[in-house]
Amino acid sequence: xxxxxxxxxxxxxxxxxxxxxxxxxxxxxxxxxxxxxxxxxxxxxxxxxxxxxxxxxxxxxxxxxxxxxxxxxxxxxxxxxxxxxxxxxxxxxxxxxxxxxxxxxxxxxxxxxxxxxxxxxxxxxxxxxxxxxxxxxxxxxxxxxxxxxxxxxxxxxxxxxxxxxxxxxxxxxxxxxxxxxxxxxxxxxxxxxxxxxxxxxxxxxxxxxxxxxxxxxxxxxxxxxxxxxxxxxxxxxxxxxxxxxxxxxxxxxxxxxxxxxxxxxxxxxxxxxxxxxxxxxxxxxxxxxxxxxxxxxxxxxxxxxxxxxxxxxxxxxxxxxxxxxxxxxxxxxxxxxxxxxxxxxx
Ligand SMILES: [Zn+2]
Ligand SMILES: [Zn+2]
Numbered sequence: 001x002x003x004x005x006x007x008x009x010x011x012x013x014x015x016x017x018x019x020x021x022x023x024x025x026x027x028x029x030x031x032x033x034x035x036x037x038x039x040x041x042x043x044x045x046x047x048x049x050x051x052x053x054x055x056x057x058x059x060x061x062x063x064x065x066x067x068x069x070x071x072x073x074x075x076x077x078x079x080x081x082x083x084x085x086x087x088x089x090x091x092x093x094x095x096x097x098x099x100x101x102x103x104x105x106x107x108x109x110x111x112x113x114x115x116x117x118x119x120x121x122x123x124x125x126x127x128x129x130x131x132x133x134x135x136x137x138x139x140x141x142x143x144x145x146x147x148x149x150x151x152x153x154x155x156x157x158x159x160x161x162x163x164x165x166x167x168x169x170x171x172x173x174x175x176x177x178x179x180x181x182x183x184x185x186x187x188x189x190x191x192x193x194x195x196x197x198x199x200x201x202x203x204x205x206x207x208x209x210x211x212x213x214x215x216x217x218x219x220x221x222x223x224x225x226x227x228x229x230x231x232x233x234x235x236x237x238x239x240x241x242x243x244x245x246x247x248x249x250x251x252x253x254x255x256x257x258x259x260x261x262x263x264x265x266x267x268x269x270x271x272x273x274x275x276x277x278x279x280x281x282x283x284x285x286x287x288x289x290x291x292x293x294x295x296x297x298x299x300x301x302x303x304x305x306x307x308x309x310x311x312x313x314x315x316x317x318x319x320x321x322x323x324x325x326x327x328x329x330x331x332x333x334x335x336x337x338x339x340x341x342x343x344x345x346x
Contacts (some may be wrong), residue, residue: 002346003061003124004328011048016326019061022120022128024074029134031086035147035322035343036122037065038331040177041269045117046332054118063123063344064090064116067137067146077131087146089133089153089301090114096132104298106133123325125346135301138309145308147343148178148315150296153304155182158267158293159190161300163240167191170233173214174198174254175244176205178318178341179267181212183242185313188213192239195232197225204338212314220250229257237262246270252279255288263289319343 001021007013024030042062050056070084080086094101094109101109115121115129137146165171169192173184176198187194196214198206199221206217216232218225229238237259243251246268254264256279264283283290296304307313321342323331331342 001125002325003120004063004325004344005059005061005123006045006056007059009048009050009056009058012046014046014062014328014332016328017059019124021126024072024077024128026074027076027132028074028128028130029070029077029080029086030072030074030126030128031066031068031088031134032071032126033066033068033122033124033346034143035067035345036063037147037151037178038063038342038344039065039151040179042116043332044269056117057119060117061120061122061124061127062116063121064114065147065150066122066127067143067149068122068127069143071126074128074131079131080134080136085137085143085146086134087137087149088129088135089296089298090116090150091133092119092130094130094132106298107295108297123328123344132298135305138305141305141308142316144319144343145315148182148318148341149301149304149308151178151341152182152308152313152315153296153300154267154293155179155186156304156307157296157300158242158265159183159186160303162291162293163263163265165190165192165240169193169239170195170229172197172229172238172241172254172257173209173244174220174241174250175247175268176202176209176217177244180242180244181205181209181318181340182313182315183244183267184209184214185212186307187240187242189307189312193232195229195238201337205340208317208340211317220253226253226257233259236260239263240265242267244268255279255283258283258286258288260286261288262286263291265291265293267293 200219
């Protein structure tokens with residue numbers, strides 16, 4: 001079968017290669033991949049980034065934002081049948097017995113490994129996944145939208161599970177990429193006032209942000225966004241700022257626009273060098289909270305799928321480009337001004 005693999009350590013080295021088709025083991029399902037999104041973290045991997053704690057298992061198949069149909073079921077599988085439309089959590093190997101697993105937090109199981117950077121991922125014609133990590137797509141959620149459940153769950157975890165947002169809050173989202181636009185929608189669902197900021201070259205994204213519920217949008221390179229946020233909050237600053245860029249200066253801005261004892265939620269991964277150490281003193285002296293947010297759990301996925309089925313979270317408008325696996329080069333290098341989410345398909 002075809003698979004988009006990272007073939008060597010370092011910058012680049014992607015290829016669309018022929019690999020052996022996987023076979024479902026006990027309790028796992030074989031999924032025929034329909035769509036797999038390119039995530040910001042995939043771009044970091046292709047850019048040569050490796051986490052110090054887990055070197056990449058070269059060569060391996062990329063991708064963790066997928067949807068597909070069940071092609072085959074392994075022994076012991078009871079919840080799925082061939083033809084079911086599914087998506088799933090990025091985690092394999094979890095034990096199912098430890099406290100994290102019993103709490104539904106399978107990603108934090110000691111035995112868990114993540115597809116697409118710790119083992120083979122979903123940019124392939126087929127993937128085998130544990131039944132317990134697989135979710136049926138609601139009938140009114142398309143396979144295309146299904147490939148965005150994973151990033152939507154990342155946003156849901158940050159907004160609904162790591163902090164407590166009230167309708168009286170003013171909340172800023174820094175960065176109008178896929179995660180920023182999803183975070184915005186979950187904040188909107190909490191009833192808060194929303195402000196979205198990005199640089200002017202991301203204007204198409206800011207426009208979509210307005211459509212998806214941003215009360216105010218700002219072009220960060222054309223105005224003083226810290227002053228704008230203070231002006232909208234009687235000078236006090238935002239209750240919450242969601243930092244979705246990983247850019248040095250934006251992290252500093254996020255601290256500078258947060259109110260005394262307010263909260264900065266940091267979701268972004270970054271491979272950039274830089275130091276925000278000077279801004280930290282402001283965060284200390286204003287008694288701020290910095291909440292990091294990563295991943296999701298089984299409960300997050302249920303909430304996310306429910307809200308997508310209810311039409312409260314729009315993932316459809318985020319898909320701007322689709323490429324075949326063979327055209328991975330074009331897909332990974334896509335730099336159109338209107339680009340938001342790029343999907344690959346077999
Ligand atoms: Zn992702
Ligand atoms: Zn476990």
